[in-house]
Amino acid sequence: MGTEGGRPCPQCGQPLTADDRFVVWCAACDWNVRGGNEDDDEHDGRLDALRRRLSRRYGEELFARMTSERPPRPGRGAAYVGAQVIAGLVHLLTLAVAGAGVWLLVTGWRAVVPAVLGVLLLGLAWLMRPRLGRMPRHGVHLRRADAPALYALLDEVADTLGAPRADVVVVHAEFNAWVQAVGLRRRKVLTIGLGLWEVLTPQQRVGLLGHEFGHFVNGDTGQTFVIGSAQRTLAEWYVLLRPQDDTSGLGMIETAARLLMFVPASAVLLLLHVLTHLTLRAGQQAEYLADDLEARIGSTEAAIGGLDVLLLADAVYFWLDQQYVTAGTVHRSTRDAARQPDEAVWERLKEYVASIPAHELERRRRLSVLTAHAEDLTHPPTHLRRAAVERREHHPAAIVLDVARNKEVDAALDPARRTLGREVLRG
Numbered sequence: 001m002g003t004e005g006g007r008p009c010p011q012c013g014q015p016l017t018a019d020d021r022f023v024v025w026c027a028a029c030d031w032n033v034r035g036g037n038e039d040d041d042e043h044d045g046r047l048d049a050l051r052r053r054l055s056r057r058y059g060e061e062l063f064a065r066m067t068s069e070r071p072p073r074p075g076r077g078a079a080y081v082g083a084q085v086i087a088g089l090v091h092l093l094t095l096a097v098a099g100a101g102v103w104l105l106v107t108g109w110r111a112v113v114p115a116v117l118g119v120l121l122l123g124l125a126w127l128m129r130p131r132l133g134r135m136p137r138h139g140v141h142l143r144r145a146d147a148p149a150l151y152a153l154l155d156e157v158a159d160t161l162g163a164p165r166a167d168v169v170v171v172h173a174e175f176n177a178w179v180q181a182v183g184l185r186r187r188k189v190l191t192i193g194l195g196l197w198e199v200l201t202p203q204q205r206v207g208l209l210g211h212e213f214g215h216f217v218n219g220d221t222g223q224t225f226v227i228g229s230a231q232r233t234l235a236e237w238y239v240l241l242r243p244q245d246d247t248s249g250l251g252m253i254e255t256a257a258r259l260l261m262f263v264p265a266s267a268v269l270l271l272l273h274v275l276t277h278l279t280l281r282a283g284q285q286a287e288y289l290a291d292d293l294e295a296r297i298g299s300t301e302a303a304i305g306g307l308d309v310l311l312l313a314d315a316v317y318f319w320l321d322q323q324y325v326t327a328g329t330v331h332r333s334t335r336d337a338a339r340q341p342d343e344a345v346w347e348r349l350k351e352y353v354a355s356i357p358a359h360e361l362e363r364r365r366r367l368s369v370l371t372a373h374a375e376d377l378t379h380p381p382t383h384l385r386r387a388a389v390e391r392r393e394h395h396p397a398a399i400v401l402d403v404a405r406n407k408e409v410d411a412a413l414d415p416a417r418r419t420l421g422r423e424v425l426r427g
């Protein structure tokens with residue numbers, strides 16, 4: 001694991017890792033495996049410790065369910081159904097408010113009070129309406145005509161999975177990728193982050209596309225729309241109903257009114273918490289299912305490799321930030337002397353990631369196990385996702401991206417590389 005030449009471990013005497021660009025730690029006894037990331041178990045209160053324990057236990061339960069003989073099918077499971085029911089009720093309420101507004105206007109338009117009330121209710125319903133989502137404004141947009149080779153691959157992945165094809169590809173500099181459906185026509189948008197795309201092997205890229213289109217097959221984007229818009233509606237309700245902080249100088253009647261509002265405001269807040277909780281559970285389940293499709297499309301091996309790459313997220317972000325800082329401090333004359341095109345930053349990123357030693361990747365794998373409870377709540381801990389892919393039936397690649405085709409597909413991203421390279425270097 002490249003530990004030759006390291007100092008002896010203060011804890012067990014085995015050689016430590018020797019690459020001082022990264023955390024120096026001991027693979028034999030895990031000395032300094034956290035690398036200065038404080039062990040939060042010791043510093044948090046009892047409530048946090050309980051929350052962490054529950055979150056870890058929930059993660060393990062879900063893992064067991066998703067790797068069992070009969071894992072829950074997409075769109076099933078108590079969390080899904082619960083979240084759908086609550087979201088449905090929220091939208092029904094909006095519909096009822098709108099209906100009441102129309103009714104008041106139709107039956108009472110001659111009198112002032114019902115008419116005003118009717119208009120108010122319609123305004124309220126408009127405020128609470130489900131939002132369809134917009135085409136992202138940022139990033140480089142690639143349409144079919146701009147990138148035929150890329151779209152040919154995307155279509156092949158989509159068709160193999162029985163998923164809808166992408167309408168627009170948005171490229172940005174981040175270390176991630178996702179899909180969404182936007183607008184009245186529910187146009188399918190695939191967002192690719194170059195920070196991630198660049199450091200994946202061709203086969204891992206195919207897998208990533210399988211994962212993202214897998215979210216369309218599993219109906220996750222539709223769920224996100226129904227539930228996400230209900231969450232937004234509840235948040236709007238809360239803003240309307242929430243008690244003001246400053247109650248000084250209020251009369252008796254106003255104070256009483258605010259107290260009266262406290263009950264519905266609390267109810268809305270509680271509902272919002274429940275819905276968020278259920279959504280996170282359903283979302284974690286969806287990730288396992290999308291990982292499975294990732295393995296089927298790109299191969300099990302590529303899916304595992306892709307999950308390992310995810311462990312490098314903060315290293316990549318840190319490196320990208322550094323490029324901006326360095327570009328800002330290098331004197332203009334020296335910069336001109338060694339002038340490199342903006343897009344070269346992505347080549348350098350690849351070189352950097354390739355230079356990360358195996359022991360650093362291993363440290364991050366072990367850290368993922370130790371800090372599982374603290375990871376991003378929308379995704380299961382990476383080590384569990386990896387273990388799930390490994391435990392399920394192994395698949396060969398359904399779509400193979402050979403060297404020639406990879407080159408062709410990748411060339412479609414060159415204009416984005418230039419624009420986003422400039423963005424990374426100049427902010």
Ligand SMILES: [Zn+2]
Nearest residue numbers: 009012026029
């Ligand atoms: Zn040791």
Ligand SMILES: [Zn+2]
Nearest residue numbers: 211215287290
């Ligand atoms: Zn996903």
